[in-house]
Amino acid sequence: xxxxxxxxxxxDVADQFLRLTKQYLPHLARLCLISTxxxxxVRMWFQWSEQSDYISATWNCGWxxxxxxxxxxxxxxxxxxxxxxxxxxxxxxxxxxxxxxxxQTVAYSILWDVKFLMxxxxxxxxxxxxxxxxxxxxxxxxxxxxxxxESSPKQYMQLGGRVLLxxxxxxxxxxxxxxxxxxxxxxxxxxxxxxxxGFKTKLAALTLVLWLAWINLxxxxxxxxxxxxxxxxxxxxxxxxxxSVIGGLLLVVALGPGGVSMDEKKxxx
Numbered sequence: 545x546x547x548x549x550x551x552x553x554x555x556d557v558a559d560q561f562l563r564l565t566k567q568y569l570p571h572l573a574r575l576c577l578i579s580t581x582x583x584x585x586v587r588m589w590f591q592w593s594e595q596s597d598y599i600s601a602t603w604n605c606g607w608x609x610x611x612x613x614x615x616x617x618x619x620x621x622x623x624x625x626x627x628x629x630x631x632x633x634x635x636x637x638x639x640x641x642x643x644x645x646x647x648q649t650v651a652y653s654i655l656w657d658v659k660f661l662m663x664x665x666x667x668x669x670x671x672x673x674x675x676x677x678x679x680x681x682x683x684x685x686x687x688x689x690x691x692x693x694e695s696s697p698k699q700y701m702q703l704g705g706r707v708l709l710x711x712x713x714x715x716x717x718x719x720x721x722x723x724x725x726x727x728x729x730x731x732x733x734x735x736x737x738x739x740x741x742g743f744k745t746k747l748a749a750l751t752l753v754l755w756l757a758w759i760n761l762x763x764x765x766x767x768x769x770x771x772x773x774x775x776x777x778x779x780x781x782x783x784x785x786x787x788s789v790i791g792g793l794l795l796v797v798a799l800g801p802g803g804v805s806m807d808e809k810k811x812x813x
Contacts, residue, residue: 558747562797569798570677576791577670578625580784581641585621588614599651613651620644634678638671645671662711663785669708670792676701677799703742706796710736712789713752731755739796743806749796756793760786 562569588595592614600610620640627637645664654660679698713736732755738748764786766779 555744555747558750561750562746566798569794573791573794573798574628574674576787576794577674578628578641578788579791580667580788581621581644582625583780583784585618585625588618588621602653603651613647616647617644628674635675638675638678641671642668659715662715665708666710666712666715666789666792667785669705669711670788670795672701672705672708673792673795673799676705677795702796702799705792706742706745707740709789709792709796710740712786739793741806746797746800749793753790753793753797756786756790760790 565572592611595614595617596607596610599605599613600607603610621644624637624641624644627633645668648654649661649664652660654664676698679701713732732752735748735752735755738744739752760783764779764783766776766783769776769779
């Protein structure tokens with residue numbers, strides 16, 4: 545009984561938090577979600593020559609094509625971010641950012657690096673949730689009307705988004721044999737499974753958000769490392785990628801898990 549009481553209290557706190565932040569949460573979620581694209585787009589501008597040199601050397605494609613690649617990355621990412629934040633043509637913006645993720649995955653040979661590949665897939669998961677949200681808004685005028693055939697593409701997008709977000713967490717699990725690390729891994733894995741299957745989803749996602757935010761500020765504090773050190777760029781990349789996944793999880797908190805989830809099925813039992 546005590547365990548259920550505790551769970552109930554935690555869910556009440558989560559619900560209370562949601563009620564207080566209802567208006568701001570989706571905006572904060574979107575801002576966090578696109579942060580990695582925003583940072584990368586700006587980086588393309590400031591590191592134009594390094595990036596084009598790298599692509600030119602790696603693919604042997606010449607200066608012009610390498611510059612086109614950097615330009616597409618810059619305009620695609622910054623343009624997509626502006627559209628998403630201004631709530632215009634969100635679906636097209638999401639597709640553009642999907643394209644950029646795919647392009648970078650190939651161009652930077654990320655396919656062969658499991659950690660980076662998982663992170664890119666997790667970013668895709670966040671975009672899927674954004675896409676589901678933008679699809680939902682178009683139909684919100686019938687919010688109270690029960691619709692027919694509820695297993696819509698939107699719900700499968702939400703499911704796919706949740707499952708892909710989980711991949712980010714897999715990259716954060718540390719395989720060291722000490723008690724704290726093992727505990728962290730166990731708790732993290734449990735929360736992730738809850739989010740993926742959609743059980744007590746809002747509470748699990750909110751807990752993950754707080755935990756990830758702490759990990760991010762503690763382990764990825766790129767501002768403490770001088771800019772000329774390579775570590776600065778690595779930590780900065782990790783920081784913004786993690787922030788984007790936090791944004792995806794905040795969307796899960798704000799929108800709920802969607803129809804294809806245990807929380808939803810529970811209502812039918």
